[in-house]
Amino acid sequence: MxxxxxxxxxxxxxxxxxxxxxxxxxxxxxxxxxxxxxxxxxxxxxxxxxxxxxxxxxxxxxxxxxxxxxxxxxxxxxxxxxxxxxxxxxxxxxxxxxxxxxxxxxxxxxxELPEIEGLRERWGRSVFHCPYCHGYELNQGAIGVLANNAMAMHQAQLLPEWGQVTLLLNGAFVPDDEQQALLTRCGVKVEHAQVLRLEDHASVVLKDGRRLHFSGLFTVxxxxxxxxxxxxxxxxxxxxxxxxxxxxxxxxxxxxxxxxxxxxxxxxxxxxxxxxxxxxxxxxxxxxxxxxxx
Known part of the structure; x- marks a missing residue:
């Protein structure tokens, strides 16, 4: 035909x-x-x-x-x-x-999503990639950024427009002095501990046993x-x-x-x-x- x-x-x-x-x-x-x-x-x-x-x-x-x-x-x-x-x-x-x-x-x-337990089943529901599509609904709550590549810096600097941001490095990279200064200027917290899994709506369990609770998570x-x-x-x-x-x-x-x-x-x-x-x-x-x- x-x-x-x-x-x-x-x-x-x-x-x-x-x-x-x-x-x-x-x-x-x-x-x-x-x-x-x-x-x-x-x-x-x-x-x-x-x-x-x-x-x-x-x-x-x-x-x-x-x-x-x-x-x-x-x-x-x-x-x-x-x-x-x-x-x-x-x-x-x-x-x-x-x-x-x-x-x-x-x-x-x-x-191709990060290999973190519990992430895939939350993709599009409480874990997102586009703040313009999903940021408003988080009501300026706590937001986690799961680092996966170089775009994590971009997300971490942009997302404070929508809430209080924590950048979860998870071994993806370590900010240099200039990057750390930018994150500090944006009010972004930096978490170095490894992420073990996601639980509940958007809670992050770290390797050291701590649990961080977020309104939503973003990753690229x-x-x-x-x-x-x-x-x-x-x-x-x-x-x-x-x-x-x-x-x-x-x-x-x-x-x-x-x-x-x-x-x-x-x-x-x-x-x-x-x-x-x-x-x-x-x-x-x-x-x-x-x-x-x-």
């Missing part, structure tokens, strides 16, 4: 890109594996008009609206192969080949591409402090002509609002390429 555009990823960025193309009456196939990055969170914040709504409800409503357009085909499954062919691209989904003139990569990234996970398609296609990468993402130009096109990318796949930092904006720009750019680039 040949369509104008195949979009890999049916979350916020992919849905937004698809909507622009559907409204241009283009034939689209959206391939979705059903693994939204924020599926662990019960509420989404900071997206205009949907503040506090369930992430799944936002995505489900958007999908229903998209599927009202007759040129949209939704395919549940995982894209495992992608390559350039005459006239565009071929993508293998559920073992079946699909082809299109343009390709949009919007399958996002996978978070490392990330990796959700699939191998960018590598198969030869797309150039940018390397950020926590992981790689696709290099795109101002029109959201990758280094491979005809392949576009949006959302977490193509940003070092993102949230729902940014992903939707990225997708809208990508959809319009893809449509224009179909019209003007031959």
């Amino acid at each position: 040949h369509t104008d555009v195949i979009i890999i990823g049916g979350s916020y960025a992919g849905l937004s890109a698809a909507l622009q193309l559907a409204r241009a009456r283009r034939r689209i196939t959206v391939v979705d594996a059903g693994q939204r990055r924020n599926r662990f969170a019960s509420h989404s914040h900071g997206f205009l008009g949907r503040d506090g709504h369930s992430p799944s409800a936002i995505a489900d409503e958007a999908r229903q609206q998209l599927l009202a357009y007759s040129t949209v085909h939704w395919l549940a499954g995982e894209a495992t192969q992608a390559s350039q062919v005459a006239g565009g691209f071929e993508v293998v989904v559920n073992g079946q080949p699909l082809s299109a003139s343009r390709l949009v990569l919007a399958s996002g990234v996978t978070d 996970p490392s990330t990796r591409m959700t699939n191998d398609l960018p590598h198969q296609l030869g797309c150039a990468l940018e390397h950020g402090p926590v992981g790689s993402y696709l290099r795109v130009n101002e029109l959201k096109e990758t280094s491979v002509p005809g392949v576009f990318a949006c959302g977490d796949t193509a940003r070092g930092f993102s949230n729902v609002a940014m992903a939707v904006g990225d997708g809208a720009m990508t959809g319009a750019s893809v449509h224009r390429s179909l019209v003007f680039d031959h």
Whole structure:
């Protein structure tokens, strides 16, 4: 089956890109594996008009609206192969080949969480990575920052806007004199003891037996591409402090002509609002390429 555009990823960025193309009456196939990055969170914040709504409800409503357009085909499954062919691209989904003139990569990234007992089951509930998404609801209470990489310093300096912060180093690094001065200036406490596990809502048990109680915890996970398609296609990468993402130009096109990318796949930092904006720009750019680039 040949369509104008195949979009890999049916979350916020992919849905937004698809909507622009559907409204241009283009034939689209959206391939979705059903693994939204924020599926662990019960509420989404900071997206205009949907503040506090369930992430799944936002995505489900958007999908229903998209599927009202007759040129949209939704395919549940995982894209495992992608390559350039005459006239565009071929993508293998559920073992079946699909082809299109343009390709949009919007399958996002996978978070690789710190290996701390009790963290994974609290991810998105009392352990977070984005203060703009979850900081307000902590009501200026005690906040712990679990160091995992160099971004812990950034979080520790930013989060005092939302509460009283303790930076839990957990062996990830030791602040130098300049960093310690910055933390002191921000009113951040520094805890050197090793973290053994998380308990209750957001309590931290240290190796020396102490328990620290927090309203919520933040950490910056490392990330990796959700699939191998960018590598198969030869797309150039940018390397950020926590992981790689696709290099795109101002029109959201990758280094491979005809392949576009949006959302977490193509940003070092993102949230729902940014992903939707990225997708809208990508959809319009893809449509224009179909019209003007031959």
